Amino acid sequence: MSEKPLTSDSQRGPLFADPRFWKRALSMLRPFLALAAVVLLFAVADQRFSEKPAFFTADNFTNVVSQTAIVAVAALGMTVIIIAGGIDLSAGTAIALAATVLAWCLKEDVATKLVAGDSVASATARLKSANDELGRVNKELKALGEKSPGNSVIAEKLLDLGNATHEVERREQRLASVKMVSQSWSKWTPTLAVLAALGCGCLCGFVNGALISVLRVVPFIVTLGTMQLFLGLAKQIASNSTVRPDRASQVPDWFSSLLSIRPETLWLKLPAGVWLTLLLAGLLAAGLHWTVFSRYVFALGSNEATARLCGINVRWNKIAVYTLSGLFVGIAGLYQFSRLTVGNPTSGTGLELKVISAVVIGGASLSGGRGSVLGTLLGALIMSVIGNGCTMLGLENPVQDMILGVIIVAAVTLDQFRQKAVGGRQ
Amino acid sequence: MTARFWTACLLLLAPLGCGDSQPPSLPGYVERPSGRVPMGMEVGGEAATPVDTIKFTFAVIPKGTTHEFWKSVHAGAENAAKELGDVKILWKGPLLENDRDGQISVVQDFVTKKVDGIILAPLDKQALVDAVKDAQAANIPVLIFDSALQDESLIVSYVATDNFKGGQLAAKRLSESLDGKGNVIVLRYNAGSESTEQREEGFLDELKARHPQIKVISSNEYAGTTPESSLDKATQVLTKHKDEVTGIFAVCEPNAAGVLKALEETGLVGKVKFVAFDPNKELIQGMADRNVNGIVLQDPVTMGYESVKRMAAHLRGEKVEKRIGTGEYVATPDNMTTPEMDKLLKPQQFE
Numbered sequence: 001m002s003e004k005p006l007t008s009d010s011q012r013g014p015l016f017a018d019p020r021f022w023k024r025a026l027s028m029l030r031p032f033l034a035l036a037a038v039v040l041l042f043a044v045a046d047q048r049f050s051e052k053p054a055f056f057t058a059d060n061f062t063n064v065v066s067q068t069a070i071v072a073v074a075a076l077g078m079t080v081i082i083i084a085g086g087i088d089l090s091a092g093t094a095i096a097l098a099a100t101v102l103a104w105c106l107k108e109d110v111a112t113k114l115v116a117g118d119s120v121a122s123a124t125a126r127l128k129s130a131n132d133e134l135g136r137v138n139k140e141l142k143a144l145g146e147k148s149p150g151n152s153v154i155a156e157k158l159l160d161l162g163n164a165t166h167e168v169e170r171r172e173q174r175l176a177s178v179k180m181v182s183q184s185w186s187k188w189t190p191t192l193a194v195l196a197a198l199g200c201g202c203l204c205g206f207v208n209g210a211l212i213s214v215l216r217v218v219p220f221i222v223t224l225g226t227m228q229l230f231l232g233l234a235k236q237i238a239s240n241s242t243v244r245p246d247r248a249s250q251v252p253d254w255f256s257s258l259l260s261i262r263p264e265t266l267w268l269k270l271p272a273g274v275w276l277t278l279l280l281a282g283l284l285a286a287g288l289h290w291t292v293f294s295r296y297v298f299a300l301g302s303n304e305a306t307a308r309l310c311g312i313n314v315r316w317n318k319i320a321v322y323t324l325s326g327l328f329v330g331i332a333g334l335y336q337f338s339r340l341t342v343g344n345p346t347s348g349t350g351l352e353l354k355v356i357s358a359v360v361i362g363g364a365s366l367s368g369g370r371g372s373v374l375g376t377l378l379g380a381l382i383m384s385v386i387g388n389g390c391t392m393l394g395l396e397n398p399v400q401d402m403i404l405g406v407i408i409v410a411a412v413t414l415d416q417f418r419q420k421a422v423g424g425r426q
Numbered sequence: 427m428t429a430r431f432w433t434a435c436l437l438l439l440a441p442l443g444c445g446d447s448q449p450p451s452l453p454g455y456v457e458r459p460s461g462r463v464p465m466g467m468e469v470g471g472e473a474a475t476p477v478d479t480i481k482f483t484f485a486v487i488p489k490g491t492t493h494e495f496w497k498s499v500h501a502g503a504e505n506a507a508k509e510l511g512d513v514k515i516l517w518k519g520p521l522l523e524n525d526r527d528g529q530i531s532v533v534q535d536f537v538t539k540k541v542d543g544i545i546l547a548p549l550d551k552q553a554l555v556d557a558v559k560d561a562q563a564a565n566i567p568v569l570i571f572d573s574a575l576q577d578e579s580l581i582v583s584y585v586a587t588d589n590f591k592g593g594q595l596a597a598k599r600l601s602e603s604l605d606g607k608g609n610v611i612v613l614r615y616n617a618g619s620e621s622t623e624q625r626e627e628g629f630l631d632e633l634k635a636r637h638p639q640i641k642v643i644s645s646n647e648y649a650g651t652t653p654e655s656s657l658d659k660a661t662q663v664l665t666k667h668k669d670e671v672t673g674i675f676a677v678c679e680p681n682a683a684g685v686l687k688a689l690e691e692t693g694l695v696g697k698v699k700f701v702a703f704d705p706n707k708e709l710i711q712g713m714a715d716r717n718v719n720g721i722v723l724q725d726p727v728t729m730g731y732e733s734v735k736r737m738a739a740h741l742r743g744e745k746v747e748k749r750i751g752t753g754e755y756v757a758t759p760d761n762m763t764t765p766e767m768d769k770l771l772k773p774q775q776f777e
Contacts, residue, residue, distance in 0.1 A: 051483075052539070054539045063534050063538045067531045235617065238617065242552075242617065247555065247576075256556055260560075261534065261560065262560060340526055340527065340530070340550070340552075341552060341556065342553050344526060345617065346524060347524075347525070347526050347527060349522075349524075350522050387535075388535050391536065391539070392535060392539055394516045396518070397521055400521060
């Protein structure tokens, strides 16, 4: 962790004379410097080349920050994993899985379904098919009447008619009771759906952690597998399509305003989802400073064997790390749903690489033991600023891809320089 | 260490181009004696439109940028801009094909940039609704092309191929090549893609309604978004139904590219009648060799052209129809050399 208190240094005389102060200050400021450089470049270029410069405006700031939220919140969890010396390639598809689960819960009106065992929509559909059946039988009976066949045939048809009528009545009653339940329970569906998404994220993380520590397979391979697994699960839930809850009746407004940039949805100039991300980041940073668990996490990432010898329960701590990260994945799923208002199983593909890039640009070491919350947030921001800036300048996609690539390589190169200069872990 | 740090910083910044010190390094702009002109404004090597006559800037947002189809739309859009003279096109799609969230971000960026109009091919009929509402709230008109948006009240116009009809034409053509009877496979594209779903439905609907002797033996396999995934899936399906299959329909270009390969791999090429949707070089060659029996064609150049023209008309206060069809055609081995088919088979492409 780079933001350590400097008390031991400051006791040795003038602070600014100590070269180590400058080293630390520099390493702390590095992500800020990179962000400032990128922002400055785009701002200058935008001023010079655009007829209507719009990059360096308050509106665009809100815009970029809200676009960063999904990657940023998932990257918070990934930071913990990477500090602990792991990696999670399944984060992207797990985000899509959580979003799909959320969409499915909303669409199926899960609260009513749990209580009544059926949703209004499907009960209505069944009533309709019963009614269709009744209509068909009636028609057949009419056709028979014109032909005047034997009594036995007519009797049989009349029996069918009776059955069909009975079925319609039964279905009507059922629908009425489901509707009653729905009136008092439907309001819980959004809450349940959010809990399901968060739970789904945690479960994904738990599965990763459990497989990694029980099977003792490297995280890269395990999560490479679960990446496909979660993708498949999401497709299964979505019946190989997209889950579309009805915008007007099934998606509460606060869902879609979570990351919306419409002025009326903003709260203190920023979308609520951004504030939530910042709050979570604050909590996580505090946790990484002051809890015993965080010491275990850093110990695991620095040297697992030593950690084990020191008596740290490696197995359970790994599971805890991945499950914690899963919670952030669940929140990212909630964010993704709030942006898309549909659950699409494939919308997380490739997202894991953005998340990992954010953490790496933020100065974390892929060999474990180092990483910071602040760095990660800035890393995520740098990437979306590049994307936004390229659009503002009218630069094309190939250029944007290349710039992103160069920045990632540069960030990692800087990291190596620093490691050599300081001599391993700080 | 500090020296190294700054060297690395410089390395990091170098490719971004530092303002005026490296003038030509900013792609998207072209050097002119009179100064730097945004790309798209330099037409055919001459500065046809000086910057100060530009009245409208339109953002054109495709679903992706690597398909040939979009390059033709781009060409059409630039044609219209050139013709209008006072319109500038900003062409930008999501980085990854199929990235809904990325496309929303692009729309939001252009809303913040306050362009005069947004011309969008939505990756998802529902997911993009909010982004379009944002544009509307900022008084930026939105025109939709290629694929529909759920809420049509928000848009200026919808310029697209009738994909359902395209699917019906494919069914008709396949039935024609099979003399009205046989066992066919439909290889679907990707879950949740509106335009291809329409083609699939149109195809199945036409067969059911008017070609009763043609049996669909497989219609629930998804080929995925790349020619590679499509090759794998097509090979599996064709091998499974090797003994009975007599016809196959691939619903889009990457899909068809994979199917043609798979037909070659399984030795069924020429024996199984094959109808594709959207052309590419291999498919056209395949048709010349009579291994592809039909290609349903859209007109992407017209799509791009009409979209830009209608948006400009709307901004000038003219009335624009809500729905504009750009036509759908079938190329066959027999008509493929006619000039109009040739133009659709090898549409103009940007750059």
